[in-house]
Amino acid sequence: MGITGYVLKRLISLAITLLGVSVIVFLLVHLSPGDPIRIMLGEQARPEDVQRLTELYGFDEPLPVQYVRWMAAAVQGDLGDSIRSGTPVIELVAQRLPATIELAVVALILAVVIGIPLGVLAAVTRNSPIDLASMGLALVGVAAPNFWIGLILLSTVASNVGWIPAFGRGPGVVEAFGAGLTEFRWGPLLDAGRHLLLPSLAIGTSIMAIITRMTRSSLLEVLGLDYVRTARAKGVRRAVVTVRHALRNAILPVVTVVGLQFGFLLGGAIVTETVFAWPGIGRLIVDSIAQRDFPVVQGSILMLAVVFVFVNLLVDLSYGLINPRIRYD
Amino acid sequence: MTDAAPSGPDTSATARSGAPSSPRRRLLRRLLRNPNVLVGGVLIVLFVVVAAFAPWLTPMDPYAQDLWTRYEPPRGLWVDGALNTEFVLGADALGRDILSRLIVGTRVSLLVGFLATSLSLVFGMVLGAVAGYLGGLVDDVIMRIMDVLLALPGILLAIAIVAALGPNIVNAMLAIAVVRIPTMARVVRSEVLALREQEFVESARALGGGHVHILVRHVITNAWAPALVLATLGMGTAIVAEAALSFLGLGTQPPDVSWGRMLSVGREVIRTSPHVTLFPGVAITLTVLAFSLLGDGLRDVFDRRLKDGS
Numbered sequence: 107m108g109i110t111g112y113v114l115k116r117l118i119s120l121a122i123t124l125l126g127v128s129v130i131v132f133l134l135v136h137l138s139p140g141d142p143i144r145i146m147l148g149e150q151a152r153p154e155d156v157q158r159l160t161e162l163y164g165f166d167e168p169l170p171v172q173y174v175r176w177m178a179a180a181v182q183g184d185l186g187d188s189i190r191s192g193t194p195v196i197e198l199v200a201q202r203l204p205a206t207i208e209l210a211v212v213a214l215i216l217a218v219v220i221g222i223p224l225g226v227l228a229a230v231t232r233n234s235p236i237d238l239a240s241m242g243l244a245l246v247g248v249a250a251p252n253f254w255i256g257l258i259l260l261s262t263v264a265s266n267v268g269w270i271p272a273f274g275r276g277p278g279v280v281e282a283f284g285a286g287l288t289e290f291r292w293g294p295l296l297d298a299g300r301h302l303l304l305p306s307l308a309i310g311t312s313i314m315a316i317i318t319r320m321t322r323s324s325l326l327e328v329l330g331l332d333y334v335r336t337a338r339a340k341g342v343r344r345a346v347v348t349v350r351h352a353l354r355n356a357i358l359p360v361v362t363v364v365g366l367q368f369g370f371l372l373g374g375a376i377v378t379e380t381v382f383a384w385p386g387i388g389r390l391i392v393d394s395i396a397q398r399d400f401p402v403v404q405g406s407i408l409m410l411a412v413v414f415v416f417v418n419l420l421v422d423l424s425y426g427l428i429n430p431r432i433r434y435d
Numbered sequence: 436m437t438d439a440a441p442s443g444p445d446t447s448a449t450a451r452s453g454a455p456s457s458p459r460r461r462l463l464r465r466l467l468r469n470p471n472v473l474v475g476g477v478l479i480v481l482f483v484v485v486a487a488f489a490p491w492l493t494p495m496d497p498y499a500q501d502l503w504t505r506y507e508p509p510r511g512l513w514v515d516g517a518l519n520t521e522f523v524l525g526a527d528a529l530g531r532d533i534l535s536r537l538i539v540g541t542r543v544s545l546l547v548g549f550l551a552t553s554l555s556l557v558f559g560m561v562l563g564a565v566a567g568y569l570g571g572l573v574d575d576v577i578m579r580i581m582d583v584l585l586a587l588p589g590i591l592l593a594i595a596i597v598a599a600l601g602p603n604i605v606n607a608m609l610a611i612a613v614v615r616i617p618t619m620a621r622v623v624r625s626e627v628l629a630l631r632e633q634e635f636v637e638s639a640r641a642l643g644g645g646h647v648h649i650l651v652r653h654v655i656t657n658a659w660a661p662a663l664v665l666a667t668l669g670m671g672t673a674i675v676a677e678a679a680l681s682f683l684g685l686g687t688q689p690p691d692v693s694w695g696r697m698l699s700v701g702r703e704v705i706r707t708s709p710h711v712t713l714f715p716g717v718a719i720t721l722t723v724l725a726f727s728l729l730g731d732g733l734r735d736v737f738d739r740r741l742k743d744g745s
Contacts, residue, residue: 124586127583130584133599137599138599138601254698254720258709258712258716264706373589380683392594392683403598414586414588
């Protein structure tokens with residue numbers, strides 16, 4: 107089967123999966139205790155008002171009817187309105203989702219930019235104090251919960267370094283980058299960066315640790331191969347052999363891991379966003395659960411699942427580009 | 436960590452002297468020789484002992500509040516040339532001793548981790564074994580449901596489940612278990628798919644063994660090794676998940692103590708009194724580290740065992 111057939115097959119199975127997700131999300135939200143209307147209007151609400159709003163939101167109809175109505179609207183981009191603010195859910199998601207994706211992408215970039223050189227350094231200085239230190243760091247990095255790392259970064263870095271803010275998000279990176287390119291104003295990008303630094307470090311640490319470990323072991327394996335020895339024997343400098351000959355071949359398993367971890371990053375962002383008051387979709391979900399804002403909870407979880415499965419599909423497909431030996435079936 | 440695996444054939448003293456060495460004893464010896472298993476195992480035993488004897492180990496009353504010692508900084512073990520047991524790691528917002536609360540919190544973290552992992556192990560093994568063994572429509576349906584559960588980031592699914600069931604520690608435990616089931620089922624299923632074609636399963640079938648008999652007696656008993664490794668590694672994930680849920684206010688509720696709950700309490704004063712947050716996080720990290728070391732070690736040992744066919 108060619109790549110088109112494979113993509114088609116995956117898309118169909120993806121649609122079925124998302125349908126299943128929508129059923130689960132819908133059931134979870136609607137089986138949860140507490141009447142949202144009553145919570146919204148408070149204890150003193152008049153019964154007729156409760157009745158009126160319940161009918162308005164369609165909460166009095168049987169669950170299957172409510173589900174079908176919700177899904178029919180959802181596929182047209184209408185996820186309902188927030189009970190709290192009246193804002194369309196799709197608008198809230200559109201505001202918040204880019205912030206979460208931005209955070210996850212920057213975290214991934216940081217993890218790669220720091221993790222790969224650290225792994226190379228550990229491999230070429232095998233069993234030295236540097237190697238031991240980076241492996242120890244990697245062990246702790248995988249084990250420590252990312253929201254706790256966030257808290258520690260807050261107490262150590264944000265309290266002592268004036269220009270690093272503890273909370274909130276600056277301008278969006280994409281817009282800020284645009285402003286830099288078109289108007290030569292780089293201030294917004296710097297502002298975005300200093301806001302992003304701590305949360306993305308917190309979320310990226312565990313993946314950075316995994317990347318460091320994998321780069322090290324993969325590079326060590328390749329460095330022991332014959333062609334590397336041949337290159338060295340021919341008189342090619344050690345640094346050149348390590349980077350140009352060995353690292354190139356050692357990087358593939360690392361890329362595989364990086365891809366698999368992107369979804370994990372989205373999950374990590376959910377909890378860590380609350381630490382840094384990051385206005386992402388994770389905080390939106392957590393806040394809406396606390397406020398029993400049903401439409402927002404189910405809409406944003408569904409949208410996050412859509413992003414999640416699409417990212418995983420893209421990652422799968424990109425392996426074929428990196429490694430031509432992979433065959434789709 | 437795989438490079439820590441011992442290499443070379445097993446030429447232990449008993450094997451050389453010709454004395455009978457049962458596979459079980461050989462396995463035990465290999466386990467004890469693996470540094471990851473040793474370090475992880477010792478740490479875990481330590482944590483379990485702390486959890487089991489928590490009420491007798493706390494230097495102070497973990498629930499006693501004292502306004503005069505709010506956010507007391509850590510005093511350390513040695514004060515004025517004498518052993519100190521008061522506020523060794525400082526006190527929290529209500530003046531409660533952090534060390535004592537850490538010790539009591541070990542119980543919740545380990546228990547929730549253990550129960551959630553055991554539940555996911557049982558359900559994951561059964562679902563994976565049935566799917567892999569029966570194949571066909573049953574396999575399709577079970578694995579499709581597992582795919583759906585895997586289509587959400589784990590922590591998000593856990594949050595959604597707890598939100599639906601109501602925020603408390605039992606529901607948090609159930610949610611973590613549900614989240615862990617699909618991974619377990621997948622691994623067991625792939626193991627069973629390979630086992631199903633083995634001769635001993637075929638001969639059991641030829642001898643007239645029923646499905647349930649073959650599944651329990653021959654398939655599951657041979658698929659437990661990878662499941663056990665996954666469960667050990669999963670303990671760490673479960674403990675972090677409990678901490679995350681409690682941190683968000685969806686897990687342990689006051690007055691109960693858990694490490695995640697302690698983190699969430701310390702969050703507001705992270706700049707002024709970081710010690711309130713520091714120590715529970717260290718405890719979580721150490722526990723997760725111990726389980727991942729043990730899991731990695733077990734995998735090394737079992738991989739070798741599977742390769743050796745012993």
